[in-house]
Amino acid sequence: MIRDGEHHFCCKGCQQVFHLLHDQGLTSFYEKLGDQTLHPPSDSASGEDLEHFDSEGFLRRYVRKRPDGLLEVSLILEGIHCAACVWLNEKVLHRLPGVVEATINYSTNKAKVVWDPHSIKLSRIVEAIRSIGYDAHAYDPSLQEERALQARRDYYARILVAVFATMNIMWIAIAQYVGLFTGMKPEYKQILNVAEFVLATPTLFYSGWIFFKGAYYGLKNRFVNMDLLIATGATIVYLYSIWAMVTNKGEVYFDSVTMIITFVLVGKYLEVLSKKQAVDTIDRLLGSYPTQVRVIDTQGQGRLVPVEQVEVGKIVELKPGEKVVIDGRIVEGAGSFDESSLTGEALPVYKEVGDEVVSGSICLDSLVRYRVERPFRESMMSQIARLLEESLNKRPKIEALANELSGFFSLIILTIALLTFGGWYYVTGSLEEALVVAVSVVVIACPCALGLATPMATLVGIGEAAKRGILFKEAAYLETMAKADTLVLDKTGTLTRGEPAVVAEERFAPFDPALIAAVVTRSNHPISRGIAAYLRVKNPPVPSHFVEIKAKGIEAVVNGHQIVAGSVAFLQERGISIEYRGEHTVFAVAIDGRLVALFELDDPLREGAGEAIVKIKELGLAVVMLTGDSPQVARRIASILGIEYRAGLLPQEKAAFIDDLHAKGHIVIMAGDGINDSLALARSDIAIAMGSGADIALSVSDVILLEERPMKLYEAIRLSQRVYRIIKENLALSLIYNTIALPLAILGYVNPLVAALAMSLSSLAVVGNSMRIKGGLK
């Protein structure tokens, strides 16, 4: 505790911050905090990398030049946890000379800063943020995520207008309908018509603009789509209604115009809402990796150097827990490396002088120095990132059935309407009558039912899936998934748990489990963790002596007992007689020189994996397992599950396997969870990731399973197949409706009320049928 006048501080950092705020007259921050407590500012906020913010490359990448000569940057602030933090950061930034604007979004922790490059440098701004104990990173605001947000906001505005107009038109339309039955003076009707016209116009041209645009792009690429039918249909009805309004003949259909636009727009918006937020993949992947490494010069001094500037031949130092970003070969030290992000192998690999370290792995437990063998650009991680971006760009797309069908349908309806018009004009010779009948054809064939057929079913499907912990990032994936015929699975983390667990235990002499627990809880090795989880001893004693010998075992003294634990070879080395034959990893324990227990560990299958595979096969999919693990392990798992397998695959080879399946005309679902799977995930038609998987795997995948149970895979596939069937039923329903109603309309038997009623009924039928998705699944 530090005393400073009437104030007390827990550390120097807090004291410094207080004085800084005091000098600026910002001490009301501490009152604004309320019940919040503060964490001491971290020491990492050193000035070492500040010049990075002024570098040419940084400016080009993240900083936007505004037309008025000011610069703008988007920053993510670290350490913001309450409203007072936002207030303080804004205030401090506002007081810097040259900062013109600083706004911080509390929910996303993103800040927008605008400054004058002549009066202040960005590094000075970041320094100010750091001086009060927060930290800032730059992010690229042109990320697709931002753009998606923009698109959503745009849709939302259009929908607001459409809903407003529709709600108002509805009550006017009710007056119109009543007037149709009870009789209404033409003057009143005229006023109502004009009011409807005023409301329908912005709906068609502002809210409906999306359909005009979609129809235009469709035509440009030479295909007729749903947008075209909606755009032309709405426009024709709109124009006819204007004509009816002006000449005061017949009925106006402005309500149909707004209804069509609003309903289909809402459907589209819901799709946009669930649309996958594609992110800048390279950034995502490399973002979690350090941008600097500690390079050791000839005098043995460490210096932080940006990864791009590290040359081949330099010596890089790794501390325990650090990630490897550049490939190389160890020259000093030895330690365990977690390569699970590359191979999927759960157990760490022991490496010593002369062994290769690969970027993407994590140094677990010791200080290691290695010689750089490949520049950052050519290192494993960068290569995977590049490949990933390429694969995402040329991902196979399966044309959606409903879109094809509705495009075709649109064309037919428009042709029929045109023919009807021609026919009636030819027969009756009256332009007016021909127009009325042609319009009623378009109204009754109003694509409501057809337009709702797919969105409605997929919406119910997505909602139902979400309830079961299956998140579809885009509605269309349900359809693609239903068409898939091959399921490719990753082993580690998907079929198995990805962490070793005790499968068998042999006791040779009675012993106190707490002694073993005391040893294993001190170690961070996955095997020790597996044993600790198995023993479940609370508050084990603390060893008085503890040595962990890398990749071999542990020696310790607990409560006066000498404990030797680890691999068979390690115990033999220590003069304890032990033998083991089997395929599992073994953790043997000797107390006071006597072997007391032997634990066999294995990466166990996830619960229900076998059942899920059998059921998925029943659905008619071929199942293949891919793994970076050794063939022996893979064979054992594959034979238990009764599936095909490929073992010892590198990430690129997994992706090549998927490509191969594509070449043979298969539609492939891939399920995986690690960085090593991300390439293959990106190449597949549908990528499923486990919720706890690597960030990168989540960002390239289309479906995320929140619960890590293989049964969820089965449920997802079954649900998608069911949704697909309902979609087909919906399309059939709306087509049947049209084949009955259309001839009547063509023959001129349909009056406006009947048309409106029939339209609503057909839409209701489709909605009702879609609800069956919920009931059909247990």
Place this chain on the structure above:
Amino acid sequence: MSTNVLAVMIAISTFLGALGLAALLWGLRTGQFDDTAKFLDGARFDGEEELRDAVMMEQKRKEILEKSLEKRREDKRVMPD
């Protein structure tokens, strides 16, 4: 009820509704609904000091813009046409 009354009633009520809609759209466009937390904090942390701060920012912005304009003018003078 005369037709005029009906026309005026519809016109006024639609207009009032449209005003509300316009306000909502304006708020949406200017990003006022992006951060719900800030919405509330704006009211909580309001005061004289905040007002001064806003005025200061406004002045600073004006000064900087003027300076950069001057600078550009100077640059032009130096550059031969």
